[in-house]
Amino acid sequence: MNTGAFAASLAGAQRAAFAADLDVVVIGAGAAGIAAARELKAAGRQVLVVEARDRLGGRAFTDASLGPAYDAGAMFIHWAERNPWVKIAADLGIDTPSEPWGGGFRVFADGRPMPDADRTKRRAVFGQIDRRLETVDIGKRDLSVAELLGDLGPEMAPVAASGLLLSIGEESDRISARDYQRLWAGDDLVVPSGYGNLVARHGEGLDIRLGEPVSAIRWDGPGVEITTPSGTLRARACIVTVPVGVLKAGSIRFTPELPSATRDALDGIGMGALTKIALRVEGDRFGLGPGMSYLEAGSPKAMMNLDLFPDDKDLVIATCGGDHARELSLAGADEARAHVTDLLAKMVGESVRKAVTGVSFPAWWTDPFSRGSYSVCLPGSEAARDRLAEPIGGRIWFAGEATAGGGAMTVGGATLAGRAAAAAVARLKV
Template identity: 30%
Template sequence: MDRRDFLKIFALTLIGSVSIACGEELQADRAASNKKRIAVIGAGLAGLAAARELHGQGYEVVVVEARDRIGGRIWTSTKWSDMPLDFGATWIHGIQGNPLTDLAEQIKAKRLTTSYDRTETYNTLGQPLSQAEEVRMEDLRKKVFGTLEKAQDEDADVSIRQVIEPLMHQFDKSSEAYRFINFILSGEIEQEYSGSAAKLSAQWYDSAKEFDGDDALFVQGFRVIPEFLAQGLNIELGQVVKEIQWHQSPVRVITQKTEFTADCVLVTLPLGVLQAGNVRFTPELPRNKQNAIAKLGMGVLNKCYLRFPKVFWPADVDWLEYVSERHGEWTEWVSFKRAANMPILLGFNAADRGREMEGWSDRQIVASAMETLRKIYGRGIPEPTDYQITRWATDPFSLGSYSYNPVGAVPKMRQELAAPLEKSVFFAGEASNQDYFGTASGAYLSGLRAAKEILAI
């Protein structure tokens, strides 16, 4: 179908000329094809997976996307022409049995693996952990996760921080042990789940399943996946959806420029956007869905890539970790030396620290990162030649990085988020996937699930 035919069928009309969409011509087209017309909101992985599936089944699909690019939270920067860098998702987490591995194989996308076995951890003074410190860290790690496991047997749900507080109180705030516990909470929990330990549910923070195997990243960036899924699809970029009128046939999707009509709509808006109420549903969403949206959490993980004239850190490690004095500040770093032979470091900040730093200028962020690196590698290290920084919490079309389970949320809320409204509105997106929320795989699978629901009506 060429674009002109599509526009005719989809009745992509300027506001005020809606009647054309419902006109006789369109009715005739519909009767002829008998296939449903679907508007998919969001060209992230969930939206593209669903659109591809439905398009493949002969449905008439338009993907309505606010940004001027596809991919959503998969966004590969090509600013450094010799090294594409992912601002959003980087890794296929667990390559075994992962549907994204199958896609990557299909398109023969080159991948590299990074390993947590190649980690160097530095204490607050910037020294590699001594053997005694490693033993101490391991002991505290067991205590932290043992305490959390016990808390999962309790009826009442409290935050991870609350559960761990009695353990922390055993140590002076300036002690090494106290800092080690903060390091574990930040590096192993907040960076992974994106929520603050003070908010994450001790019962449900880790309720998602995981795929087995190594983590793999794409040599050309994660964008190869959305680019592949988007082939042959009709995608309307730069269309910010403002309202979905769903209690009528056809359903109307109103953007800042125009409106789309369809038999049904698939909403893949990020949880942060749903929470902000930036897209109005008319009529309002049912109570239980509103409740799920309000109670689930949207967390933050931000990245700061620093490019140097040369490598000054150990060349054979993938992960560099730092036991920061300030909770969660520059705790985790990835080196691109071993995997890609590039003098690039990627520093992360998550949860409250990540959110706070978004308010800083680029210059402040880079200076703060460099202060940490100088503590570890000395004052003689070179200044970065360039940097790239993300700010996902304030990105208006994401309003956060990925979802987590805070106190007050339970896993079944994700099913409530996913549940269709009659046969008119369907929902997908990472937050709607109870099993694999917070991941690219979860987003992709949610899109396939929603496509199946639509195919069944």
Template identity: 80%
Template sequence: MLDRRTMLTGSAAMTASLALPLGSGQAAEADVIVIGAGAAGIAAAHQLKAAGRRAIVLEARGRIGGRAFTDASLGPAYDAGAMFIHWAERNPWVQIARDLGIETPSESWGGGFRVFAGGQPMADADRQRRRGAFGQIDRRLETVDLAKRDVSIRDLLGDLGPDLAPIASSGLLLSIGEESERISARDYQRLWAGDDLLVPSGYGNLVARHGAGLDIRLNQPVSEIRWDGPGVSVTTPAGTLRAQACIVTVPVGVLKAGAIRFTPELPARTRDALDGIGMGALTKIALKVEGDRFGISPGTSFLEAGSPKRLMNFDLFPEGKDLIVAFCGGDHARELSAAGPAAARDHLTTLLSTMIGSDIRKAVTGISFPAWWTDPFSRGSYSVCLPGREAAREQLAEPIGGRLLIAGEATAGGGAMTVGGATLAGRAAAAALARIKA
């Protein structure tokens, strides 16, 4: 279980008016332009609207939700992105779901769990060895003093040796989505913990519903943000909009790729913060399965763990749906994303055929592969602080020029990597604008 210890600050209610007047002759279409209609952008826009401010949300995709996306392209729907309402005791989405009449039951694994190596059942001795390695990260975080020096998770586990250390850290591929040498131990240590809830009707659908009533404009990828005047101007294929301020909620991967040009360029301190944050590659691949279910109970999980670097979990027939959903992360997920859907389908069915039988190849009739790593509007699954750079999240959230803010799960402190954290960060950015003076 991730340990989410640190509280996100800056979520005060927005009570003061914006004090960012445009120069004479410049008409503003909005008080604030919000870039991105994911959880952070929606949260910021709702808070601005509640304070009587006009916010326009520009979304590059043809849908709302960002990396929270319930995909029904195969018929039965599944959450291709965010899936759990983490740390439910303080997650704002518990109340949002309740207000919308949407059920959020506790997590249930259903049909059991089996571990494989190379598609064959893992030997009991190897399973025991693997089980003994798990938990080493948390045990070390409880005893190691990181106050003086941050280290990577790989270095934290270095004394386990070359055989056990990769096993001990392999679970991070399916939670953080990144290789252990690229994960800050300090950043991991502060991540909030708590109960997880599910959204059977789709977390992505829930986020999209929460966007109702806002001025959200789809298919509007932003190419440039100018903040050299008294306000801001934002350019999309539809033209240029002006506002008093701008909240940028696109994923860090998009900013690092240079997809949006900033004029003038972002300050050195902001660019340095971006250099300290990477993007994980947690990936889901769904297969449509028709006909035989091979005697497998719905909700059964198969974990392929023969190679710690190529860990893959299969969720078979979740909630009784005709789907098998594969989870992978790190460099293995990047390789599959680059290879494309056809190669990914062949890889998965080959592995499943050794677990279930060769008839699975004929039973698989379709694939859904969002591939967040190669998606130009995400460039990864969620943010990961590099070793020694755990302060980059707070640094990235600092206001720029009195009129520009960056917000999202990457600036959510202990709530990073989650929809709940993105929501709190969006609210905090909207509140921060109220405190900025021209």
């Protein structure tokens, strides 16, 4: 008997018997999911987006819970020269000016102005990461950023790496130097009306079901079966755009389990904890003009930047990252409010305590639908992003900022990754 012919005929019978509800299901309505769905819709595919949250945008989220709105997640259109959101915003008539200079900058240690000598000493080591990446050979072996800076000594190495807590959101010993080196650079633009609002608007007109967290994906048949609270969806393929943190937490059960190469890729990627704590602060503003930035840098591990009254709004937005941000996230909104208020009281005076009237704290680290701010390749795992982007069984694709290569950690990268996955799915015969 010709077993090859028999297997082929059986596979054909299975395909014929598989009555898909849809061509493609996209899981997640953040930037990657919206981009993928738009690409598939343009290709004439029947596509549905299911989203666990009750809103669009994912980690691009413009929060107006305090009255004045601010971007609780992504806020910059990075590397604007190649970022797709420049054109998307222009097509929608949304302004994206250059990043403003702000209203001034001061450095503090434990809430007190840092002495000039200490500031000068610390400023001398900032920028050492980029200088070392240009001179140290990491071709033979990937290093952590901490290793890259090791010869600066135990006092200055953490200072040199501390800026990454406010950009990458992770401790330097957990960041691959090679992955950091490949990240794209360029001009930054901002979205005064809200980056999260922009992403959500781009999702308008798509078939999106909110409040539908996916709990299981079965892919041992000719298509995929996707379990949500409303029932099971059957599709020819699916694009999974949920954050790596959600996948690593096992929030979605895969049957059969994911291939070992995919599991290894996930093991090589962590999630940073870049975190914003917004306070509503009302009153005379303590004589400060809008847009002032105060940097608390007394302890490199507890680095925190406070943007005071940005865009002339009654807000103070504190940003931190790494393990310090994780601790605040686990402590909750009340503790986060108290921490920032105590710091402000040292900086501007005790009267600030009465002026603080509210807190907004979308803690990404403890959010069950994100489990972190954005992806970070662990040392020695710089190839994990590319491996995670490889299709599984010709019917599952992972896409998002974690698979965006040099565009990782950004909304623009997530969008490009979503489009790339959708283009691959659109080439399938359905």
